[in-house]
Amino acid sequence: MLDTGKIPIYRHVIGLYPIAGATLGADMWIDATLTTSGLIKFLPGGGTSTNMLVFPKATIGVDAFLDASVLFGLISASAHALPNIGLGMPASFVDGTLSDSKRCFLYKLTLSWTAKTGICPLCLSYSDSEELFNGSNPSPCTVPSTASASLTENNVTATTAQPPTSSPSIAVDGFGHTLLVWSDANNNIQSRLMSGGQTVSDYAVSSTMGGIDPQVAFYAPNKAVAVWTESSLGSSQNATLEQALQAQHLKYALWNGSGWGAPQNLTLPAVSNGEGKVVLAGCLSTTTGCPAGGAVTAVWVRDMGTTYSERNFRLFYAAFNVGVWGSATAVDPASTGTDAEAAIVYSPNGIAQAVWTRDADRSLSTVTDRLIYHRQLASESPVTALTGLPASAVEPSLAVNAAGEMILAFTVATDPTAFMGNQRQLHAAKQTCGGGGCTWAYSALVDSNNRPVHAESPALTLNSNGQTQITYRALGFGEGYSGGPTVLPGDPLGTVIGTGELAQAFVSFSSNLVTTITPSYQTTGGNTIWQPTAVYDPLFNQTYAVGSLGSGPVLSQHALSALEAMGYSVDGLTEVPSTLAFSVSSAVPDFSVSDVMLSTPYPQPDGEPLVVVVSVLNNGPEFSSGRSGNLVVKLAWDAPVGLGTPAGEMEIPFINAGALTGLEFSSDPGIGTLLAPAFPHLPHTLYVQVNSDQILPESNYENNLFTVNLGGLPAPQGLAGAAQPGDSSVFLDWLPVEHSSVKGYRVYRSSDGRDYVPVGSTFIPGFVDLSGVMGLTYQYRVAAFAEDGFESDLSESVQATVGVVYPVYLPLVNR
Numbered sequence: 001m002l003d004t005g006k007i008p009i010y011r012h013v014i015g016l017y018p019i020a021g022a023t024l025g026a027d028m029w030i031d032a033t034l035t036t037s038g039l040i041k042f043l044p045g046g047g048t049s050t051n052m053l054v055f056p057k058a059t060i061g062v063d064a065f066l067d068a069s070v071l072f073g074l075i076s077a078s079a080h081a082l083p084n085i086g087l088g089m090p091a092s093f094v095d096g097t098l099s100d101s102k103r104c105f106l107y108k109l110t111l112s113w114t115a116k117t118g119i120c121p122l123c124l125s126y127s128d129s130e131e132l133f134n135g136s137n138p139s140p141c142t143v144p145s146t147a148s149a150s151l152t153e154n155n156v157t158a159t160t161a162q163p164p165t166s167s168p169s170i171a172v173d174g175f176g177h178t179l180l181v182w183s184d185a186n187n188n189i190q191s192r193l194m195s196g197g198q199t200v201s202d203y204a205v206s207s208t209m210g211g212i213d214p215q216v217a218f219y220a221p222n223k224a225v226a227v228w229t230e231s232s233l234g235s236s237q238n239a240t241l242e243q244a245l246q247a248q249h250l251k252y253a254l255w256n257g258s259g260w261g262a263p264q265n266l267t268l269p270a271v272s273n274g275e276g277k278v279v280l281a282g283c284l285s286t287t288t289g290c291p292a293g294g295a296v297t298a299v300w301v302r303d304m305g306t307t308y309s310e311r312n313f314r315l316f317y318a319a320f321n322v323g324v325w326g327s328a329t330a331v332d333p334a335s336t337g338t339d340a341e342a343a344i345v346y347s348p349n350g351i352a353q354a355v356w357t358r359d360a361d362r363s364l365s366t367v368t369d370r371l372i373y374h375r376q377l378a379s380e381s382p383v384t385a386l387t388g389l390p391a392s393a394v395e396p397s398l399a400v401n402a403a404g405e406m407i408l409a410f411t412v413a414t415d416p417t418a419f420m421g422n423q424r425q426l427h428a429a430k431q432t433c434g435g436g437g438c439t440w441a442y443s444a445l446v447d448s449n450n451r452p453v454h455a456e457s458p459a460l461t462l463n464s465n466g467q468t469q470i471t472y473r474a475l476g477f478g479e480g481y482s483g484g485p486t487v488l489p490g491d492p493l494g495t496v497i498g499t500g501e502l503a504q505a506f507v508s509f510s511s512n513l514v515t516t517i518t519p520s521y522q523t524t525g526g527n528t529i530w531q532p533t534a535v536y537d538p539l540f541n542q543t544y545a546v547g548s549l550g551s552g553p554v555l556s557q558h559a560l561s562a563l564e565a566m567g568y569s570v571d572g573l574t575e576v577p578s579t580l581a582f583s584v585s586s587a588v589p590d591f592s593v594s595d596v597m598l599s600t601p602y603p604q605p606d607g608e609p610l611v612v613v614v615s616v617l618n619n620g621p622e623f624s625s626g627r628s629g630n631l632v633v634k635l636a637w638d639a640p641v642g643l644g645t646p647a648g649e650m651e652i653p654f655i656n657a658g659a660l661t662g663l664e665f666s667s668d669p670g671i672g673t674l675l676a677p678a679f680p681h682l683p684h685t686l687y688v689q690v691n692s693d694q695i696l697p698e699s700n701y702e703n704n705l706f707t708v709n710l711g712g713l714p715a716p717q718g719l720a721g722a723a724q725p726g727d728s729s730v731f732l733d734w735l736p737v738e739h740s741s742v743k744g745y746r747v748y749r750s751s752d753g754r755d756y757v758p759v760g761s762t763f764i765p766g767f768v769d770l771s772g773v774m775g776l777t778y779q780y781r782v783a784a785f786a787e788d789g790f791e792s793d794l795s796e797s798v799q800a801t802v803g804v805v806y807p808v809y810l811p812l813v814n815r
Contacts, residue, residue, distance in 0.1 A: 165212070165530075166548040166579045172537045173218040173284060179255065180546060181205060181214040181226050182580060189214045189228055189253075191260065196540045197584035205253050206230075206263045216255075217282030219294030224255040225320055227298050229276035232269045248274045250300060252325075266298070266318070266325055273303040275316075281344040281352055289350030296320040297352040297377060299331065299342040311338045311362040317354065317377055331356070331375055332383045338362045339373075343398040352377040355386070355396045355408065367392045367413055374406070388440035389429055397460040399468070405438070406431040409458035409470045409507075412444070414478060426455040426472060430509045443515035445507070448660055449488060451477035453517065456500070461536040461543055463587040467506060467621040467657055471534035471545045474503035474519060493526035493568045499552045500529040502545055502581050506621055506657030518658035520619055522583035526552045526573050529581055541587045549581040586699030590619040591631065591690045593706035594660065601710045603680040604740045609668035610676050612648075614706075616663065616690050618655040620699060625653045629695040633663055637677050638685050640705070641692040648674045652690075677711060681741035681786045684711040713739055713792035716765070716782045721798040728774055730800050733766040737784045737792070746791060750779045756794070761785075774803035 168182040178194040189205035205214070205226055214228035230251045250266040267275055278300035285294035297319045305312030315331035331354060332339065338359040346352050353376050360369040372386045372393050392413045399407045411424035429442035445453045456473040463469065476495040477486050487496055494501035501524060505517040522545055523529060532547035552573040555563075560570045599611035614633055625631060631652040636644030648665045650673065655661050665674035677684045688706045691698060698704075718735040732747065744763045748756035756779075759769055772778060778801075781794040 167213045167531055168533065168546045168548060168580055169215045169280075170533060170535045170544055170546050171216045171218050171224060171280075171282065172535050172539075172544070173221050173224075174286075174538050175221040176539055177218070177222045178535075178537065178544060179216050179218070179224050179226075180580075180582075181216045181228075182548075183212050183214060183228070184579070187211055189226065191216070191226065191255075194544075196537075197542060197544060203260055205260050206251065208263070211251070213276060213278065215278050215280040215298075217280040217296045218284060219282050219296045219320065220285040222255075222257040223294070224282070225252055225280070225296050226255065226260070227252045227266060227278050227280060229278065230263075246273050246303075248276050250275055250278055250298075252320075254323075267328060271328075273305060275300055275302045277301045277340065277342075279342050279344050281346050283346040283350055283352070287346075287350075289348060290346070291321055291350070293322050295350075297344060297346075298325075299344050299354050299356075299377075301340050301342075311359070313338045313340050315339045315342055315354070315356055317344075317352075319352070319377075331377070332373070334383075336360075341395055343396050344377075345398050345400050347376075347400040347404050348402060349404065353398065353400060353406070355398045355406075357394050357396060358385075370394060372396050372408070372410065386440060389442055390427070393427065394424070395457060397458050397470075399460045399462045401462060401466050403433070405433055407460060407462070407468055408442075409460040409472075411455055411458065414452065414454075423454060423478070424456065425478065426453040426458060426470065428460075428468065428470065428507045428509070428515065430468075441509065443507075443509070443513060445505070445515055445517050446480070447477060448516055448518060449477075450480035450516075451484075451486065451488075452479075453505075453519065454478060455503075457532050457547075459532060459534040459545075461534050463536050463543070463621060464538050464541065465587075465621060467587075468509070469504055469506050469534075469536075469543060469587075469621075469657075470517075471502070471504045471532055471543070473500045473529055473532050473547065474521065475500050489567070492521045492524040493563070493570070493573075494523065494529060494552075496566075496568070497526055497553060497555075497563070499526055501526075502529050502532050502547050502583060504534070504543070504545060504585060508622065508656045508659070516659075518617060518619065518660065520585065522585065523581050526568070526570065527576060527581075528552055532581075536587070543585045543587060545583045545585070547581045549576060549579055551576050587621055588697050588699050589621060589623050590699045590703070591623075591655075591696075592617050592619060592700075592703035593633075593688050593690050596686070596688050596706050596708045598708065598710055602714055602739060603667075603676060603711065605680060606740055609666050609671075610674060611667075612665040612674055612686065612688075614663045614665065614688055615660055616652060616655070617660050618657060619703075620657065622657045623652075623655050623696075625651065631655070631691060631696060632693075633688065633690045634692050635665060635674070636687045636689075637675075638687075640687050641689045644687055645678075646675065647677075647686065680711050681713055681739070682711055682790060683709065685709050713737065713742060713784045713786060713790070715793040716745065716784055716795040719780070719782055719795045719798050721780060721800045723772075723800045723802050726803060728770060728772045728802055730769040730772055730778070730780070730802060731766075732769065732780055732782070732798070734782055734795065736765045739784070741786045742784045743787050744785055746783050746785055748781045748783070748794060750781075750797075751776060753779050753797070756781055772800075772802040775801070777801040 166182040168180060170178065170180045172178045176195045180192040180194060182190055184190050187209050188207045189211040191203045191205050193200040193203065208230065210231045211228045214226055216224055216226045218224045227250055229248050231247045232249065233247045247269055249269045251263045252266045253263045254261040278298050280296055280298050283290035283295040285292060297317060299315055299317045301313050302316050303312065304314050314335055316328045317331055318328045319326045335358065339356055342354055342356040344352055344354045353374065355372055355374045358371055358373050368391045370392055372389050373383060374386055375381055375383045390412050393410045396408055396410045401407060408429040410427050412427050414423045414425050426445045427442055428445060429440055431438050431440055447453060454475040454477060456475060458470050458472040461469050474495050475498065479486055492501045502522040503519045504522060505519045507515060507517055528550035530548035530550060532545060534543055534545040536543050554574055563570050593614060594617040595615040597613040603610045616633060623631060632649055633652065634641045634649040635647035637647050638644050650663045652661060667674045667676040686708050690704050692704065694701060714737050716734045716737055720733055722731045723729065744761055745765065746761045747759050747767045749759045749769065750756040759771060760767060777799060779797045779799050781797045783794050784792040
């Protein structure tokens with residue numbers, strides 16, 4: 001009855017200090033299911049009498065969490081909406097006349113806002129709930145709880161827990177060592193040593209119950225440094241917002257290959273009005289261009305204002321070299337804007353490069369003045385505004401390729417008045433440098449249905465072949481075309497209910513302003529995914545992705561039932577087995593047959609040529625045929641390739657990362673790429689396999705096979721019957737089956753609707769049954785048959801009562 005898809009249901013300007021002026025926009029969807037019950041009487045004269053009750057049920061969904069940290073620099077902030085939709089519109093139809101006096105549609109949306117600073121339990125938290133809308137139609141009205149048994153649950157509500165705050169970070173050294181660090185529920189910094197994606201052991205980094213937002217980087221094989229934000233406040237101290245911020249400073253610890261050293265101060269609270277949101281990059285000692293002992297560079301946010309509301313944030317950096325940290329230096333001493341959201345990497349020449357977002361007017365109420373800036377962190381290097389990139393860009397993630405060219409992933413507000421929310425579109429950009437300087441080309445990313453990819457927290461990695469992969473928090477999609485759906489079958493649960501999913505996609509750069517990607521979802525369960533990040537391991541040719549994992553929303557039973565009806569599993573929606581979501585994906589190709597389409601499901605011996613269109617998806621990096629082998633798609637009849645009758649094969653010489661390619665096989669003699677099945681009037685199974693011989697290494701061979709059934713004879717359609725009053729004759733007719741192999745029809749009869757026995761055959765689409773017993777009711781079905789006796793499926797049934805004065809003939813649909 002109603003399926004809105006995702007709609008921009010509200011725009012709201014926050015009025016709470018210290019985040020006054022921030023604009024929040026979110027998408028919400030409403031779905032209503034129509035149910036009917038009642039009675040239809042067929043009158044002796046041939047008319048009908050109806051008495052029906054029609055009532056709908058509503059299902060709602062809204063983004064559970066919106067990461068607001070992009071606006072605030074040092075403050076961790078989030079928002080979620082608590083919708084309450086009531087839908088009670090029982091409508092009675094009596095002999096075609098509508099009565100809907102009891103209809104009632106209730107709608108209410110409450111926004112819950114939380115802004116937190118400091119380290120809990122010593123943190124300060126600002127929160128409130130504001131009612132965005134509350135009304136009914138008609139006004140006033142009440143949803144009648146007793147209107148029907150199906151209306152006992154009238155209001156559909158969703159509640160959410162607080163978002164997870166593990167803030168994980170991950171790094172590899174390329175020699176088989178991976179370090180994962182995070183903040184636990186007690187704000188202690190924890191770590192995990194891994195190898196090849198497998199856990200080796202866990203280690204505590206800091207146990208002061210005052211650490212958040214840890215980062216980690218290697219500077220030599222199995223030697224690393226971790227940096228995090230710490231509060232100097234004691235557990236008994238009360239503090240204002242500014243005092244809590246001023247107490248935030250940076251601490252670090254060193255990993256020696258077997259354990260962590262004692263935490264030490266990187267900065268002191270006295271030197272600023274608060275610091276945090278650090279990011280790290282490591283320059284491994286074994287890498288050409290890096291110092292002999294390796295190096296790590298840290299970039300972080302420092303509050304330079306007298307009050308937080310000034311948003312006078314600057315970026316500072318320091319380098320760790322030969323076991324000590326250098327002095328803290330401003331990234332851009334001349335900045336007068338709000339600088340935050342830094343990303344940092346080392347280029348092949350061993351120089352650290354940083355990008356960040358600058359809000360020129362330091363106002364939360366404007367977003368078009370936000371630009372991405374860049375600087376090489378070397379003496380006298382200039383600060384450059386990347387004006388070739390779109391305004392309103394935030395959350396930049398940076399990589400540098402072997403040629404020294406920068407590659408970026410970031411998000412851009414699709415609606416400047418809804419900068420914060422789930423409506424930021426994922427973008428990718430690449431720098432190209434030549435004799436005339438460097439230029440930028442960027443693309444907005446869409447899926448194969450042309451839907452804009454909505455995302456948060458992109459993390460960009462390059463594999464050994466230089467191919468770009470983006471890991472991100474998937475928040476759903478926009479409209480692929482005006483008025484088009486934003487939710488499609490197959491979308492993972494978290495993108496539908498707004499909790500997010502951990503997703504990855506390879507990106508191929510071109511001159512197009514829009515680039516299609518194929519998301520690969522590392523999670524699909526609907527639990528809240530927060531703050532994802534990723535790293536590529538060149539030794540194992542794998543990408544490790546990690547994010548905070550939290551509970552999904554607590555939905556009503558009706559909403560859960562609606563999601564289950566859509567094919568989603570909701571059993572573990574509120575279960576959180578771990579505080580971390582971790583995934584391992586291989587950088588080797590992964591080919592799959594995503595779809596097979598037929599020109600007809602019933603090929604005929606002398607009919608039109610059979611055409612089979614095969615869609616092959618590359619879930620991994622770009623592939624080109626060469627020394628590693630050729631990518632071949634093979635077809636076989638009635639058994640897998642190698643066992644069944646060969647039906648055809650084609651090569652795919654090249655396929656982009658995340659791309660979909662189509663191959664057309666035809667039985668047309670002039671084309672000859674498909675061998676049609678023998679005896680097409682018999683059922684057949686077509687096996688379609690890509691890389692069937694497994695000549696090419698893949699991360700997953702299980703998705704290489706696709707089967708489709710075809711052949712046989714179509715079942716007769718349009719079966720109708722009539723009985724002569726006072727006579728045992730039952731007259732049947734149906735539409736002829738348009739298939740050259742059909743030689744006749746066989747008629748079946750049942751007295752109980754379950755067991756059917758043949759009562760005769762005919763060569764025309766009609767039959768008269770003379771063997772019925774007066775007063776008995778029968779069900780009839782018909783099958784078409786071929787010359788060799790093979791029969792089609794049975795038709796739908798009709799029912800007839802033999803010999804009554806006023807017979808009733810109703811089609812029955814067997815389910």
